[in-house]
Amino acid sequence: MPRETLNRDQIVRTAVELLDAEGLEGLNMRALGKRLDSAATAVYWHVKNKDNLVLLATDQVWSELSLPDLDTVDWRTAATAMATDLYGMFTRHPWLVQAFAAHVLYGEGKARHDDRSLAVYEAAGFTTAQADQAASAVFTYVLGNAAGAAATASLTRKLTREDNTAEEHLQDAMTRAQEIAMRHPRLRARLETPAATDYAAGADNSFEFGLHALLDGLERQIDV
Structure with a gap:
């Protein structure tokens, strides 16, 4: 999936799914990109790094x-x-x-x-x-x-x-x-x-x- 069709909400929801399945140790941009059917580099257009992604995922579930x-x-x-x-x-x-x-x-x-x-x-x-x-x-x-x-x-x-x-x-x-x-x-x-x-x-x-x-x-x- 090209970066233009990705959005932050979609990335965060998928990150939560990945975290639920694989835990904190299983979260990385390559694995996330695979779930999104996108290049890992495309994810970086929407989130800064893994730490930023964890914060966004945390706030998603807290809601x-x-x-x-x-x-x-x-x-x-x-x-x-x-x-x-x-x-x-x-x-x-x-x-x-x-x-x-x-x-x-x-x-x-x-x-x-x-x-x-x-x-x-x-x-x-x-x-x-x-x-x-x-x-x-x-x-x-x-x-x-x-x-x-x-x-x-x-x-x-x-x-x-x-x-x-x-x-x-x-x-x-x-x-x-x-x-x-x-x-x-x-x-x-x-x-x-x-x-x-x-x-x-x-x-x-x-x-x-x-x-x-x-x-x-x-x-x-x-x-x-």
């Missing part, structure tokens, strides 16, 4: 988030909805978790989300400084929970590229981890329960449980 109307819902409902929506975005696009470790991320979509997040905690009764801390604590909690899914996706891609036996390697690793866990009483007791699946599996609703506990703790800090 997927819906923002609660604080005139119609209370702060706790709004905070829960925003955190849950954010977690969903990170798990749909696990490369975004990787990007936080390698890039300074900013853009209109992220700013829009961050501004509403601060408004939520100010509506709860926090001072400006406290709202900053509360929003940061919840964001960090969500990002940390999504890191597991991002790591699994990255490892699976890596193993698949190497020898197409990713599932076998992962299963072997989990078997060894369970063998070690069985030497420790509390881990063994959990693995021996009828509902147990594997050592790496988290408890059902663990994200919701932790978020609820975190918001409970923040609520107790209001007016302290």
Whole structure:
């Protein structure tokens, strides 16, 4: 596809598709050009470089988030909805978790989300400084929970590229981890329960449980 028929929106959408499929390590102008049926050099007419492309892709997915109307819902409902929506975005696009470790991320979509997040905690009764801390604590909690899914996706891609036996390697690793866990009483007791699946599996609703506990703790800090 010649550069005259390309546009930035098309390039960014395709970059998101490539990132979802191949992760941050799989994003390069040659691979992107192939998906666009275009020469890699044509892409450079619309984006400066890979770092610029990551920023544009990040802002594209950040715009997927819906923002609660604080005139119609209370702060706790709004905070829960925003955190849950954010977690969903990170798990749909696990490369975004990787990007936080390698890039300074900013853009209109992220700013829009961050501004509403601060408004939520100010509506709860926090001072400006406290709202900053509360929003940061919840964001960090969500990002940390999504890191597991991002790591699994990255490892699976890596193993698949190497020898197409990713599932076998992962299963072997989990078997060894369970063998070690069985030497420790509390881990063994959990693995021996009828509902147990594997050592790496988290408890059902663990994200919701932790978020609820975190918001409970923040609520107790209001007016302290």
